[in-house]
Amino acid sequence: MIRASKFLWALNRPGLVKEISPAASRLQSTAAQPAASEREAQKAHKMSKKVEMNKSFVMNIFRGAAMTEQAIPYPSVLSDEQKETLEMLVDPTEKFFEECNDAAKNDAMEKVDDQTLEGLKELGAFGLQVPVEFGGVGLSNTQYARLVEIVGSHDLGVGITLGAHQSIGFKGILIAGNPEQKAKYLPKVASGEHMAAFALTEPSSGSDAGSIRSRAVLSEDGSHYVLNGSKIWISNGGLAEVFTVFAQTPITNPKTGVTKDKVTAFIVERAFGGVSHGLPEKKMGIKASNTAEVYFEDTKIPVENVLGGSGNGFKVAMEILNNGRFGMAAALSGTMRYSIKKALDFATSRMQFGQRIDSFGTIQEKLARMAMLHYVTESMAYMISSNMDSGSKDYHLEAAISKCFASEAAWTVTDEAIQVMGGMGFMKEAGLERVLRDLRIFRIFEGTNDILRLFVALTGEGTKRAKRAIGFTNGGTIEGIHPNLNESSLLLGRAIEAFGYTSEGLLMKHGKNIIGQQFLLNRLANASMDLYASLVVLSRASRSLTLNLSSADHEEKIARVWVNEASDRIQLNLTAVKSSVSEKNFSDLETIAKELCSNGDIIAERPLGI
Incomplete structure (x- = not known):
């Protein structure tokens, strides 16, 4: 077991972690327009400003x-001090998971081993993003992503x-809590003395968070809610002392x-009384994590424990979920x-037909x-964390x-890794069957992928058509992409333009019924996912080529194949959106x-009729 006294001293050294200030730049007001009426001019200015700011x-x-x-x-947002901090964290974290955590044992016991939990507390792993003044490690989103990646590689x-x-x-306390709430709760959750849980989902409320039935009523004297x-399905539901x-x-x-x-x-707080939980749920995967039903019966909540304002x-829920999603990409x-x-x-050791199978x-x-697939995922995770650390809200x-x-x-x-390994991959001792079971939940929780696709498409469809393309050169390529990837950049530019016209046509055709x-x-969302994935790989590969990294040539090939x-x-997805054949197929599928x-x-x- 790694002892963490020196480790924690290093993490909490004053000045090692800088606070990331939000972006301060704001667009300046444009000059008054000679419109038919001042009201129309103001309206046009307001709409254009709103679009440009995103x-x-x-x-x-x-x-x-x-x-x-x-x-x-x-983006590259880490300061020298933040890099120094991260370097000090990576090796001990890797060593801890290699030497002190047994993922197979946790899976078999259907709980995280107590010694492992204590070790994680000593490492400061329960308060990675809690500010140092509240007893946490004070990591940025990008630093956090790197450590989460280590955890994801060892034990989901x-x-x-x-x-x-x-x-x-x-x-929620971090991003929406007031100073008093932060001072009261963050030190104990950061140390791991108190476990926390997020309690949103109900028997009748899954993706539709607005349909929840749990109810809190203000007392007559206005001092508390009941x-x-x-x-x-609350993760940590049977362990938590503090719930959102x-x-x-x-x-x-x-x-x-x-x-x-x-x-x-x-x-x-569980200490408020009237808080209880059921037995741990039996699950397909992530068996080591505690998942339980949580009950609230006449639980008295002080009014000062309202988070983010009444109503x-x-x-608050959406801010929490949106804020945490990048971490999932990093872990995976x-x-x-x-x-x-x-x-x-x-593949490099298995011989078949007289050859190694990697041939x-x-x-x-x-x-x-x-x-x-790994390159795209990793590129997305660190691009988004960097955007967040730069103060972006978009x-x-x-x-x-x-x-x-x-x-x-x-x-x-992981499925393909099992296939490469054949029968060996299917065996428990190889470790991949556990990983595959653990992975299945990730397409469901914190917003099902189906709902998130609709969220992306519907949110995007609410935008206004651009009067001019932004970020293109005269040739239609994307500005800032390395010359080696010009053809790929041109493909992306053309795809963005086609996507915009298709999106506009779809909205014009269906209006509010969209x-x-x-x-x-769903097809529109899939196309948008491919567009964003193409951008991040072109951007990352361009950076590697510009810096002449040892892996640049390898990354260039990945980017080129991906974009092609x-x-x-x-093109297939955009064609499906407009095709009469696809429209008939969709109608038949619906029926x-x-x-x-x-x-x-x-x-x-039945084929046999019996």
């Missing part, structure tokens, strides 16, 4: 614009335990006097490294595609894409599904 690449491609400010050049069960605690469990309800809980509360509009229920976020719970890039290394070790084209294609669509992409890519990579066109929106194939997928649901079983007759 720096999200994904948001802007729905306008046919290439806003690359946050992506090119590939431990990763969920830590992530549920700090990425979402007490994250909470009743239950939450299901969401419940309906009656809110009266001061202007109209009308009272309506709105969701409010609360900081709830603002939905906003670590998981992919583990799976790829397993496959490479096997066969089928195996080579698998390995290369696994590496490409990263939510990119974070949603990174969660979808990473969770699906990690599944594919929300019901999920067959089309992504362009084809984008098939309705018939199945109406029948409650397979409809096609």
Whole structure:
């Protein structure tokens, strides 16, 4: 077991971690316009300003614009002091997971070993992003991503335990808490003395957070709320002492006097009373993490424990989830490294037909595609964390894409690693069957990939068409891409323009009814994911080529193949959105599904008729 006295001293040395200040730049007001009326001029100015201020690449491609400010050049935000801190953290963290944590044992016991938990507390792993003044390590998002990557490469069960605690469990206190709330709660959750959990999901409320039924009513004297309800599938639910809980509360509009229920976020302590939990759930994967139902019965919550203001719970929940999604991509890039290394070790030692199997084209294609998926995921994770550390507020669509992409890519990579290893990969001792089981949940929790795709498409469809393309040269390529990748840059530029026109045409055709066109929106979302993935790999590979890194040639090949194939997928998806054949297919698929649901079983007759 690593003892951490020197380690913690190093982490908490004054001056090692700098606070990241939010971006201070703001667009200046444009000159008054000689419009037909002052009201129309103000309205036009307000709309144009609102559009120009959003720096999200994904948001802007729905306008046919290439806003690359946050992506090119590939961001590098760590100061020398932050790099020094990170270097001091990486080796001890790697060593701890290699020597002190047994992922197979945790999986078999269906809990994280007590000694491992204590070791993680000593390492400071429970308060990585908590400011130093509150007893935490004070890491930036980018530093945090690098350590989360290590956890993801060793044990996703431990990763969920830590992530549920700090990425979402007490994250609301960090980003929406007032000074008193931070001072009261952060020191104990940062030390690991108190475990935290995020309590949103209910039996009748999954992706639709607004339909929750838990209810908190203000007492007559106005001193506290009384909470009743239950939450299901809560990570750390059976361990947590501090919960971020969401419940309906009656809110009266001061202007109209009308009272309506709105969701409010609360900081709830188990010590308040009336808090209990069920037995740990039996799950397919991440068995080491504690998942339980949590019950609240006449739980009294002091009014000072309202988080983010009464009636603002939905906003708080979305801020927490949006803020934490980049960490999932970082963790899963670590998981992919583990799976790829397993496959490479096997492929370069396994002999068949008198040759090593890595000499066969089928195996080579698998390995290369696994590496490409990892490269995209890793590039997304660190681009988004850097954007956040630079003070950007326009990263939510990119974070949603990174969660979808990473969770699906990690599944594919690990599945293919098992395939490369054949029967050995299927065996428990190889370690990949546990990883595959653990990975399955990532496409479901913290926003299902299906809902996040709709979130990306519908949010993007709410933008306005650009009057001019941004970020293009006269040749249609993206500015800032290395000359070696000019052809790929041109492909991306053309794809962005085509995407913008398709998005605009779809909105013009369906108007407000676009929300019901999920067959089309999913294709649009998939195309947007490929566009963003192409941008990040071109940006990262360009950086490597410019710096003449030893891996630059390798990265150039990855970027070129990725963009070539992504362009084809984008074209197919955009064609499907407009094609009459696809429209008929979607209609038939809808009917098939309705018939199945109406029948409650397979409809096609058995081939034998009996």
